[in-house]
Amino acid sequence: MKKIIKNGTVVTATDQYEADILIENGKVSAIAASLNEDADEVIDAKGAFLFPGGIDPHTHLDMPFGGTMTADDYETGTIAAAYGGTTSIIDFCLTNKGEPLQNAINVWHEKSRDKAVIDYGFHLQLTEVTDDVLNELPGIVENGITSFKVFMAYKNVFQADDETLFKALVTAREQGALVMVHAENGDVIDFLVKDALQKGNTDPIYHALTRPPEAEGEATGRAAELTGLADSQLYVVHVTCQEAVEKIAAAREKGYRVWGETCPQYLTLDQSYLAKPDFEGAKYVWSPPLREKHNQDLLWKALKNGQLQTIGSDQCSFNFNGQKDLGKDDFTKIPNGGPIIEDRFSVMFSEGVKKGRISINEFVDMVSTRTAKLFGLFPEKGTIAVGSDADIVIFDPNAERTISASTHHMNVDYSAFEGMKVTGEPISVLSRGEFVIRDKQFVGKPGSGQFLKRKRFNSNLQLSEEKATQ
Numbered sequence: 465m466k467k468i469i470k471n472g473t474v475v476t477a478t479d480q481y482e483a484d485i486l487i488e489n490g491k492v493s494a495i496a497a498s499l500n501e502d503a504d505e506v507i508d509a510k511g512a513f514l515f516p517g518g519i520d521p522h523t524h525l526d527m528p529f530g531g532t533m534t535a536d537d538y539e540t541g542t543i544a545a546a547y548g549g550t551t552s553i554i555d556f557c558l559t560n561k562g563e564p565l566q567n568a569i570n571v572w573h574e575k576s577r578d579k580a581v582i583d584y585g586f587h588l589q590l591t592e593v594t595d596d597v598l599n600e601l602p603g604i605v606e607n608g609i610t611s612f613k614v615f616m617a618y619k620n621v622f623q624a625d626d627e628t629l630f631k632a633l634v635t636a637r638e639q640g641a642l643v644m645v646h647a648e649n650g651d652v653i654d655f656l657v658k659d660a661l662q663k664g665n666t667d668p669i670y671h672a673l674t675r676p677p678e679a680e681g682e683a684t685g686r687a688a689e690l691t692g693l694a695d696s697q698l699y700v701v702h703v704t705c706q707e708a709v710e711k712i713a714a715a716r717e718k719g720y721r722v723w724g725e726t727c728p729q730y731l732t733l734d735q736s737y738l739a740k741p742d743f744e745g746a747k748y749v750w751s752p753p754l755r756e757k758h759n760q761d762l763l764w765k766a767l768k769n770g771q772l773q774t775i776g777s778d779q780c781s782f783n784f785n786g787q788k789d790l791g792k793d794d795f796t797k798i799p800n801g802g803p804i805i806e807d808r809f810s811v812m813f814s815e816g817v818k819k820g821r822i823s824i825n826e827f828v829d830m831v832s833t834r835t836a837k838l839f840g841l842f843p844e845k846g847t848i849a850v851g852s853d854a855d856i857v858i859f860d861p862n863a864e865r866t867i868s869a870s871t872h873h874m875n876v877d878y879s880a881f882e883g884m885k886v887t888g889e890p891i892s893v894l895s896r897g898e899f900v901i902r903d904k905q906f907v908g909k910p911g912s913g914q915f916l917k918r919k920r921f922n923s924n925l926q927l928s929e930e931k932a933t934q
């Protein structure tokens with residue numbers, strides 16, 4: 465089956481040019497100014513950008529959290545992702561202390577196998593690094609799970625201690641994996657939370673006030689120093705504030721292999737949202753929390769100057785009615801997280817490229833290419849090149865629309881970006897050469913997404929900003 469996409473403008477992390485793309489057997493097989501050979505289908509993309517499919521490095525689908533389950537599973541979550549221009553996700557596989565890691569991985573394969581409509585990989589959560597864990601990890605890395613996640617917060621739930629983090633870093637260096645951290649000081653937060661509750665401070669805003677930016681900065685700096693000590697590699701998820709960016713920048717200055725991700729919500733929403741009346745602030749409860757507005761500018765600049773590298777959605781959706789309201793009388797019971805998977809790509813294009821904060825090539829780098837490089841997917845994913853997977857977004861850069869829960873495809877009863885006007889919209893989305901979204905309609909098939917057996921971490925695969933500073 466041959467397809468040709470004609471007359472579009474191909475945009476990668478480094479180039480922008482008009483070309484036709486030939487797709488054969490799910491791969492890009494030729495790119496040329498004009499392709500006139502026979503094809504089963506010719507798609508006219510005049511006026512559209514052709515982007516490599518978005519890669520979302522940070523999702524939680526079908527995940528138990530805060531006494532409930534995320535509202536989106538692998539079917540609804542990946543359909544929404546595809547509508548939004550994302551063709552690969554890497555989801556967090558939660559593990560249980562004392563149980564074989566493989567059991568948890570099997571559970572995640574069960575959740576995803578017959579449901580995903582785009583390709584997906586797993587990061588593996590580590591809460592302990594025992595001899596059993598050490599024995600199991602080489603086989604797991606060999607099977608394509610090449611990143612480990614350590615939570616430095618959520619005391620008595622997910623939180624791991626520094627010994628575990630350090631052992632994870634050492635093992636990651638030996639095995640060729642990348643350690644990811646949720647960097648907040650969970651012990652300090654636990655103290656502040658207990659103090660707030662004791663004083664009767666139960667509203668959603670206290671979620672933000674008990675998780676100060678200093679607690680994120682401290683944990684980020686600690687993780688970065690341990691990375692240097694272990695001569696390992698670290699990826700800090702959902703960076704929100706100056707205190708954390710400074711620690712990442714300082715570590716990188718010292719030559720440590722440390723990278724940082726932020727999310728669209730931290731670039732566009734702020735702490736005041738948690739103070740909305742009638743408990744509406746609960747919709748905006750993330751950990752780390754939304755920060756004071758001045759951090760937004762700082763995060764955009766950190767993306768622009770290469771102190772932060774990637775954009776994750778941190779998709780972790782809970783309905784306002786029936787889930788977020790578990791915390792009506794106690795903010796600690798509000799399930800943490802929000803629905804972002806569908807809007808990550810468009811919000812970054814609209815708020816970033818259209819508003820002149822980042823270039824169109826930097827946009828591609830942040831939403832796709834760098835993630836592919838860091839997480840062992842490049843060059844099959846993360847670019848449009850001969851030989852790469854035909855994961856392609858046909859994108860109208862001038863379409864205008866307003867984000868709303870009434871039109872989104874996530875299985876959740878609110879949108880964190882309700883009422884936000886965005887410019888630019890995916891029209892059609894192909895995953896390995898097959899349409900998943902065609903003319904804004906879902907035409908994919910649950911179960912068509914493939915598990916991504918990722919390559920080991922490769923520190924020689926430099927990211928664009930690192931080349932630029934050589």
Ligand SMILES: NC(=O)NCCC(=O)O
Pocket residue numbers: 524646702749750751752778780800801802
């Ligand atoms: N971020 C958040 O609030 N929920 C998802 C879990 C996590 O990433 O910490």
Ligand SMILES: [Zn+2]
Pocket residue numbers: 646701702751752
């Ligand atoms: Zn987290």
Ligand SMILES: [Zn+2]
Pocket residue numbers: 522523524778779780
């Ligand atoms: Zn997360």
